[in-house]
Amino acid sequence: MRNPAFPDGAPNWVDLGTPDLDGTTAFYGGLFGWEHVPGGPEVGGYGMYTLGGHTVAGVMTVPEEQAASAWSIYFQSPDINATAQLVTRSGGRAAFSPMDVLDYGRMGGFADPAGAYFGVWQPRKNPGLGVIQEPGSLLWVELYTPDVPAAAVFFADVFGWRTNPLIVEGTQYVYTTVHPAGTGPELSFGGLVTMSDVPAEAARGTHWLPYFAVDDVEATVDAAKRLGGAESLPAMEVPGVGTMATITDPYGAVLAVMKPQPRQGEEGGAPGD
Numbered sequence: 001m002r003n004p005a006f007p008d009g010a011p012n013w014v015d016l017g018t019p020d021l022d023g024t025t026a027f028y029g030g031l032f033g034w035e036h037v038p039g040g041p042e043v044g045g046y047g048m049y050t051l052g053g054h055t056v057a058g059v060m061t062v063p064e065e066q067a068a069s070a071w072s073i074y075f076q077s078p079d080i081n082a083t084a085q086l087v088t089r090s091g092g093r094a095a096f097s098p099m100d101v102l103d104y105g106r107m108g109g110f111a112d113p114a115g116a117y118f119g120v121w122q123p124r125k126n127p128g129l130g131v132i133q134e135p136g137s138l139l140w141v142e143l144y145t146p147d148v149p150a151a152a153v154f155f156a157d158v159f160g161w162r163t164n165p166l167i168v169e170g171t172q173y174v175y176t177t178v179h180p181a182g183t184g185p186e187l188s189f190g191g192l193v194t195m196s197d198v199p200a201e202a203a204r205g206t207h208w209l210p211y212f213a214v215d216d217v218e219a220t221v222d223a224a225k226r227l228g229g230a231e232s233l234p235a236m237e238v239p240g241v242g243t244m245a246t247i248t249d250p251y252g253a254v255l256a257v258m259k260p261q262p263r264q265g266e267e268g269g270a271p272g273d
Helices: 021-032 080-089 148-159 217-226
Strands: 011-018 035-037 047-051 054-061 070-076 093-101 105-111 117-123 138-145 162-167 174-179 190-194 207-213 230-238 242-248 254-260
Touching (some): 011 117, 011 138, 021 035, 070 207, 080 105, 093 117, 117 207, 138 254, 148 162, 217 230, 217 254
Parallel strands (some): 011 054, 138 190
Antiparallel strands (some): 011 070, 035 047, 047 054, 174 190, 230 242, 242 254
16 A cells, blocks of 8 residues: 555554664665665654655664664654653653654654553654555554553553454454554554463563565565574464564564465455455
């Protein structure tokens, strides 16, 4: 989907902090075909990754002594100051206060009551990602948390999210999907997972994990290994959903890749399409 219109509460941006911008660009260029568009001094060198001329992510250099390399997910708000108040009122905290980013928009960083970091973006000149749900772009987001019901209440208070239980085909496992207020489950953009259900993710503590769409999961994992990354969770097929795997880039940032299973009568799709 190119030039998407994001409903309030949906993920509208994703970015990467890395200690080695050149090495990271080589990795993601080889993995997804991304190109780096450098940022100027007015934005502290914060740049963009593009695919076919459309923005797929932001990127900036973060020294190792300041923070570990990691992906961050941002959710859209029409009023970030009001969102910040809702976060603290609901038991979360501000990692940094809302601020203007020139005339592009306003941003803030927060943590939920369990400690999972997330960003908020209030668009102005920059409406958000230029493409989603296509190979090489953001497809889905997932929260790993010790308490799914508590997380659902928090994000309902902050963004108005609604949840929907999804029973994984052929199992008794219930996966909790989330979608924006005023919409139905068909517009789900992410899920909430109990950390202990996935030991590899539990080891990282509570966090958000971005999924990027790919045409071939196993080939993407092989490419990640050739490019200096590693396989964190082997490729697996989830009936009725698709094939997915988790990888770590050469500098420690973790992401998931997924080929969604088309719905009947469709040639492609994403969870919640």
